[in-house]
Amino acid sequence: MYKNKLAINGGPKAIEGFEGKGEPKIGNEEFLEMADTWGYSPETIDEIRQAIDKEDLGGGPFLVGYKPQSKVSQMEAYAAELFNVKNVLAVTSGTAALHTAYVAADIGFGDEVIVPGYTFMATAMAVVVAGGIPVWCDIDESMTIDPNDAEKRITPRTKAIAPVHMSGRVCNMDAIMDVAKRHNLMVIEDCAQACGARFHGRRIGTIGDLGCFSISSYKPTGGGEGGLVMTNDDKLHWRARQWSEGGGLWRPDRYALPRWEGELFCGVNYRMSELAGTVNLVQLRKMEAQLARKRTNKRRVLSALPVYHELQPQVIHDIDGEHGNDLGFFLETAAEAERLVSVLQAEGVGCSTRGRSDGRDWHIYKYMSPIMDKLPATSNGYPWRDPKTGEETPIEYSPDMCPRTLDLLSRRVGVGLNQWWTERDCKQLVAAMTKVFDALYTRDSNYENWLEAVTGEMVKG
Numbered sequence: 397m398y399k400n401k402l403a404i405n406g407g408p409k410a411i412e413g414f415e416g417k418g419e420p421k422i423g424n425e426e427f428l429e430m431a432d433t434w435g436y437s438p439e440t441i442d443e444i445r446q447a448i449d450k451e452d453l454g455g456g457p458f459l460v461g462y463k464p465q466s467k468v469s470q471m472e473a474y475a476a477e478l479f480n481v482k483n484v485l486a487v488t489s490g491t492a493a494l495h496t497a498y499v500a501a502d503i504g505f506g507d508e509v510i511v512p513g514y515t516f517m518a519t520a521m522a523v524v525v526a527g528g529i530p531v532w533c534d535i536d537e538s539m540t541i542d543p544n545d546a547e548k549r550i551t552p553r554t555k556a557i558a559p560v561h562m563s564g565r566v567c568n569m570d571a572i573m574d575v576a577k578r579h580n581l582m583v584i585e586d587c588a589q590a591c592g593a594r595f596h597g598r599r600i601g602t603i604g605d606l607g608c609f610s611i612s613s614y615k616p617t618g619g620g621e622g623g624l625v626m627t628n629d630d631k632l633h634w635r636a637r638q639w640s641e642g643g644g645l646w647r648p649d650r651y652a653l654p655r656w657e658g659e660l661f662c663g664v665n666y667r668m669s670e671l672a673g674t675v676n677l678v679q680l681r682k683m684e685a686q687l688a689r690k691r692t693n694k695r696r697v698l699s700a701l702p703v704y705h706e707l708q709p710q711v712i713h714d715i716d717g718e719h720g721n722d723l724g725f726f727l728e729t730a731a732e733a734e735r736l737v738s739v740l741q742a743e744g745v746g747c748s749t750r751g752r753s754d755g756r757d758w759h760i761y762k763y764m765s766p767i768m769d770k771l772p773a774t775s776n777g778y779p780w781r782d783p784k785t786g787e788e789t790p791i792e793y794s795p796d797m798c799p800r801t802l803d804l805l806s807r808r809v810g811v812g813l814n815q816w817w818t819e820r821d822c823k824q825l826v827a828a829m830t831k832v833f834d835a836l837y838t839r840d841s842n843y844e845n846w847l848e849a850v851t852g853e854m855v856k857g
C-alpha cells in the first residue's frame with residue numbers, strides 16, 4: 397500500500413535515477429578536430445588524444461558567453477583595459493560591428509553618413525543596412541579621410557562621419573572631431589585595418605563616439621571571424637548590446653520589463669562565438685609586441701632613406717601611433733608610378749601601385765556597385781526610396797565625385813615593410829631603394845632623411 401502512496405503525499409519516489417550515463421556534448425573529439433585545424437600531424441594528434449583521454453571533463457565545456465569562464469567576456473574585459481575604454485562589445489565580424497554601431501548611433505531612414513571614397517565597402521554597406529545613406533568624400537595625401545572635404549559634404553540630413561583608419565594608418569582625428577563638434581555630428585571610427593593604433597596617445601576607436609574593429613584572420617590582430625565595438629558612452633553601449641543580442645541574454649533577467657526607457661527594441665544576434673573569443677583573447681595579448689616590431693622597422697627604414705624631389709612622401713598623422721605597414725609616396729603621374737614599381741621590383745623590393753589600372757575593387761568607391769547603383773537587399777528600394785511615398789532620397793552617385801581619391805590612388809607607390817625583418821633586412825631595403833632612386837631622381841638636400849620630411853624630426857640615420 398505504502399509503495400503506491402503518491403510521493404507528494406509522503407510515499408516513495410517512483411524514479412530515483414537512471415542508469416544510462418552520457419558523455420559531454422562537447423568533448424575531446426571536438427578539441428581534436430581543432431588540433432587538426434591547427435595543422436598538427438596525425439602522430440601529434442594521437443599523442444594529444446592519449447593525454448586528454450585521461451581527463452574527466454564532467455559535463456564538458458558549454459562554449460557560451462555569460463559564464464565566469466567565458467573567453468568572450470574575458471576578451472571584452474581585457475580589450476577595455478588595453479584600449480583604456482569603458483565599454484567593449486564583441487560581435488561576429490567587423491561588418492557586424494559597423495552595423496551595430498550605426499544602429500546604436502540611431503542612424504536610420506533619411507540619415508546621411510559621410511564615408512571616405514577609399515575604404516572597404518562594408519563601411520558604406522552597413523550604413524545602408526542600418527537604413528541610412530552613405531555619402532562619399534575624398535581622401536587626402538594621408539590616404540585617409542580629408543576632413544575639409546568631409547565638411548563640404550555635410551547637408552541638413554548628415555548625422556555622422558565615419559573616418560576609416562586604412563591599412564594601419566591613422567586619420568587626423570583632431571580635425572575630424574572638430575568638424576563633428578561644429579556640426580553636431582556623431583563620429584563612428586572604422587578601425588578594422590588598424591587595431592591598436594594610436595592618434596596623439598589615444599587608441600583609435602576610443603576618440604569618436606563609437607569605434608568598430610574587425611578581428612578576423614585577415615586583419616593585423618585577430619583570428620577566425622570577429623568584431624569589436626568600443627565606446628565610453630554607456631547609453632550607446634547598451635543600445636549596441638541590445639541590437640547585437642535582441643534575445644536579451646546580456647540582461648541580468650532577460651525577460652524583465654525595460655529597466656530604462658529605450659532599453660529594449662528589436663535586434664539581431666551578432667554574439668561572438670567562444671571559439672573566436674578564445675583565439676582573439678590571445679591575439680590581443682600579442683598586439684602590443686606586434687605593433688612595437690612594426691614601428692621599430694618603420695623608423696629604421698625612414699631614418700636611413702634620403703628624400704628626393706620627384707617623390708612626395710605620404711602624410712603621416714602619427715608616426716609612433718600608426719602601424720607602419722608600408723612606406724607610401726606619390727609620383728607625378730600614374731605612368732611614372734608604374735615605371736618606378738617595375739624598376740624597384742626588379743631589384744627585389746616588394747612594392748605596388750594602382751597606376752592606370754581600372755580594375756574593379758571593393759576598396760574604391762566608384763567600383764562599389766551595390767552602393768553606386770543603389771542596390772538594397774529588398775525590392776522596395778529602401779533606404780534610397782521611401783517605400784510609402786515612392787520618393788527618392790536626394791543623393792546621386794557618380795564615378796567622378798571624389799576625383800582626388802582616384803588621382804592619389806593612381807599615383808601612389810607603397811613599399812611593403814615587415815615586422816619580422818632584422819636590422820640588416822631594413823638596411824638592405826634602404827640600399828635597394830636608394831640605388832634605384834639615385835639612378836632616377838635627384839636628392840632633396842633640405843632634409844636629412846625621410847623621417848624628417850614626414851615628421852619634422854631631426855633624426856640622424
Ligand SMILES: Cc1ncc(COP(=O)(O)O)c(C=O)c1O
Nearest residue numbers: 489490491516518519588610612
Ligand atoms: C575598412 C574595413 N571595414 C570593415 C571591414 C569588415 O570587416 P569584416 O570582414 O570582419 O566584416 C573590413 C574588412 O576587410 C575593412 O577592411
